[in-house]
Amino acid sequence: LLLLGATFGMIFVATYRLFLTRRLSLHSLVEQGLARKEFIPYYQPIVNVSNNSLYGCEMLARWQRPGCDMISPMEFIPYVEKSGQIFPITEQLLSRAAREMDKLNWQETRQVISINIVPDQLEHPDVMKRALALLEESNISPDQIAFEVTERKRFTDLAMASNVIEQLRDQGIDVKLDDAGTGYGGFSYIQQLNIRSLKIDKMFVETIGTSDIKLSLLDSIIAFGKEAGMEMIAEGVETCEQSTYLANRGVVLQQGFYFGKPMEFRDFAYYCKSIVAS
Ligand code: C2E
Ligand code: CA
Ligand code: CA
Ligand code: CA
Numbered sequence: 001l002l003l004l005g006a007t008f009g010m011i012f013v014a015t016y017r018l019f020l021t022r023r024l025s026l027h028s029l030v031e032q033g034l035a036r037k038e039f040i041p042y043y044q045p046i047v048n049v050s051n052n053s054l055y056g057c058e059m060l061a062r063w064q065r066p067g068c069d070m071i072s073p074m075e076f077i078p079y080v081e082k083s084g085q086i087f088p089i090t091e092q093l094l095s096r097a098a099r100e101m102d103k104l105n106w107q108e109t110r111q112v113i114s115i116n117i118v119p120d121q122l123e124h125p126d127v128m129k130r131a132l133a134l135l136e137e138s139n140i141s142p143d144q145i146a147f148e149v150t151e152r153k154r155f156t157d158l159a160m161a162s163n164v165i166e167q168l169r170d171q172g173i174d175v176k177l178d179d180a181g182t183g184y185g186g187f188s189y190i191q192q193l194n195i196r197s198l199k200i201d202k203m204f205v206e207t208i209g210t211s212d213i214k215l216s217l218l219d220s221i222i223a224f225g226k227e228a229g230m231e232m233i234a235e236g237v238e239t240c241e242q243s244t245y246l247a248n249r250g251v252v253l254q255q256g257f258y259f260g261k262p263m264e265f266r267d268f269a270y271y272c273k274s275i276v277a278s
Contacts, residue, residue, distance in 0.1 A: 029065075030076065030085050034092060038064050041093045041100070042262035045271060046114070046233060049243060050252040054275050055233075056112030058148070058255060059097055060262045061089065081118050081153070087127060090117065094131055098138040100265040104272060107139045111272075114146040114176065119155040122147070122164055122175070132171075143172035148199055151183035155193075162193045176233070181221050190228070198225050200251070202236020208245045222249050 033039060043057040063071035080086045094115070101113060113135075121127050135145050147168070155161050165175045176197040177190060181204060189195065204218040225232045234246045237256030246254060260271055 026076075026079055027083060027085075030080060030083070030089075033063060033065065034085070034088050037092060037096075038066075039089050039092045040064055040264070041097045042264060043113075043268040044255060044262040045260040045268070045275070046112075046253060046255040047259045047275075048252055049247050049254055052275075054109075054111055054272060055253050056114060056144075056146075057268065058114045058235075058262075059093060059116065061093055061116070062262075081120070086118060087121065087124075090115075090121065090127075091130060091134070094134040095137075098134045100269075101135075101140055102138040103265075104269060106144060107141065109276075110144065112144050112146050112174075113140070114148050116148050116150070116178065119149055119153050119161060122149050123155070123157050123160050125164055125167075128164060128168065132173075141172070143174075146174040146176055146197070148176045148178035150178040151186065151189055152179050153183070155189070158189075158192050165193055165195070174231075176231075181217060187224065190230075195230075197231040197233070200232060200234045202256070205234050205236045205242055205246070205256070206238075208242045209239075219249075222246075222251060226250060 040062050041059045042062050043059060045057055046055040047053070048055045061073045061077065063073075063076055065071060077086070080089055097113065097115075104111075106113075115131070132142065132145070135142075168175055174197055175193075175195060176199050177193075177195045178199045179201045180186075180198040182201050190198075198221070200218070200221055204214055204221065207215040207218060222232065224230075231253070232251050233253040233255060234242075234251050235255045237243050237246065237254045237258045239258060242256075243254055243258055246252075263271065
């Protein structure tokens with residue numbers, strides 16, 4: 001029995017060590033990535049299908065490690081959210097985005113750049129100030145910035161969050177509820193935080209044309225959004241059928257591979273020109 005216990009103990013220690021080194025190394029890889037400015041913004045178009053104009057874009061993080069393929073945010077965002085490294089990463093993305101956006105004439109065309117943040121970031125007023133300062137370095141104005149805050153994570157301080165959202169709105173900055181319908185607070189968050197825009201998750205959009213039970217949820221979200229006079233953006237639109245279904249129900253702001261994938265700045269700038277020309 002003693003031997004058995006000792007064996008288990010050893011296995012436990014070994015596993016724990018491995019766990020620690022893995023964690024430590026991911027942490028230091030991210031630190032290295034930050035120092036080398038390996039985190040870069042990609043941009044995905046958001047289109048208004050009622051008149052085929054460009055509403056704006058969503059900024060999505062990519063990790064470009066030398067000698068590796070582009071690393072998807074799914075692989076590091078969950079970790080950096082926990083480690084707190086999401087703060088300097090967002091700052092790095094925004095400082096590059098400010099320089100890049102300055103090269104578009106969005107001050108004339110009034111499009112919006114929508115930035116992903118986690119509830120933690122919304123609850124830190126200093127972070128928001130820093131984010132705004134960075135975007136003010138470009139030529140776009142506050143009403144051309146929006147934040148997407150996911151409801152997949154819990155808000156720890158709703159009063160503080162609602163306060164920050166109000167201050168942002170006073171400056172013209174919209175806060176959108178991201179992944180609406182998939183997470184914690186749902187409709188109670190919308191009310192308590194006084195949120196006026198929804199991003200409809202692709203989980204619901206992909207049910208269009210199927211007999212999935214979630215299709216009725218999509219219809220309810222749209223009905224709710226309309227009733228409450230909210231702005232709605234559907235994400236994950238991949239087909240003409242999905243786009244038409246949504247447009248017929250009044251959801252004209254759409255984003256997805258059907259219109260364009262997330263792309264680096266050079267390609268996005270080209271995309272913007274081509275949509276204006278068409
Ligand atoms: P999200 O905010 O829900 O972003 C939409 C995701 O759907 C993006 O994945 C986008 O590339 C993908 N997508 C867009 N259109 C389509 C489509 O038509 N079909 C399919 N299959 N997918 C589509 P991505 O870029 O891999 O980002 C994954 C998630 O990582 C994001 O989901 C967001 O939650 C998080 N994320 C990305 N960048 C940041 C960031 O800078 N900060 C934070 N906090 N989270 C981020
Ligand atoms: Ca988003
Ligand atoms: Ca400028
Ligand atoms: Ca989503």
